[in-house]
Amino acid sequence: MSSENQTTRLRILTATLDLLQGGSKSVRMSDIARTAGISRQALYLHFSTRAELLIAAARHLDEVNEVDARLEPSRTAETGRARLKSWVESWGNYIPEIWGLGEALAAMQHTDADAAEALADRMRAVRDGCAAAVAALHRDGDLTPDLSATEATDLLWTMLSVGSWRQLRFDCGWSQADYVARMTLAAEKALIRAP
Amino acid sequence: MSSENQTTRLRILTATLDLLQGGSKSVRMSDIARTAGISRQALYLHFSTRAELLIAAARHLDEVNEVDARLEPSRTAETGRARLKSWVESWGNYIPEIWGLGEALAAMQHTDADAAEALADRMRAVRDGCAAAVAALHRDGDLTPDLSATEATDLLWTMLSVGSWRQLRFDCGWSQADYVARMTLAAEKALIRAP
DNA sequence: ATGTCAACTTGACACGGTGTCAAGTTCAGT
């Protein structure tokens, strides 16, 4: 940790995230090196593989954004309904910050097993958040009777996928606020027992 | 049309679809040539580019599957509700046949403008189907008041995306029948006015 | 002042996949 040269490593990571944030299609190792102000080979001194770099960037992003703190309100919500609402909002508002990286990781998951694993990890974490919200609903007796807890989790997880967000946000032109509002409503309709 | 050598061209197209159908990660030009029983260069004699080949394969698939006929029941449904149900079923059951090709096309949409356009075309066609179902609901006064027709179309289109299907089908282990049944229900809850 | 070590640089190269080029082969139609 402290034995590593943080400043160069950090410059690399932030360069990577900057390039990816823009949703730039294909971010090459040389692009990253250039924007970090070092040679392409110096990059390989720090990260021996593109996948490794992307994974490190993902971890770094998690730290910087204090993921746990952002999810706090959802975790401490009293009712299941409140928890669902809060979860959709927290996660939905986190997507814009990670989607570039997510798509880059997704694009290389078929050529690199580590990248696939890192992506799967993160998707699993999101799924856990969905499962917790569903469990809270279930506990309150508010879960719709036509879905098991697992099925409800599957459905919510899929509704909240990065791909769906991207499509609504960019292909359909929804604003971020629209996305959160409409998706919250859609999730409630799909999961909460009819009155 | 008839001036072209159909048999080799056809062998190529079916080889392409066969390889893609399996959801094989990276189907190379040489893989396709080998399974079609010709040399890699002969492949380039027929399709000068990988994108061109994939696009031709997509068109061929549309013909072979008689897309229009499959969508007939949805188009002729009497009520909006019936139309929605039928549309989700028709399209949902078509996804398994095209998803491999769709993902291949999607994977190269950032490196090839023609591939992007071909994919966009097909997605637009799906969106049109969604819009028609929503319009029928709206006509019957059955559309939920908290979504405009456009928003409802956006939402339905996104719920029925290939990515969501892939996630539910493979990551969540849903059967095709499960997918259609649950998705129909979810679409109805999201779009139809509460009683 | 000298030596050493780590971070970094330049420049070359291998590899895999796409696409191109040139020169042959095969064979049906005339």
Place this chain on the structure above:
DNA sequence: ACTGAACTTGACACCGTGTCAAGTTGACAT
């Protein structure tokens, strides 16, 4: 027997990733 189209073999260029080798720079210790 000749032509032309479909196809073959084999070489090569390009790009992006990853590797290797040799040199530069500068901080720190002695």
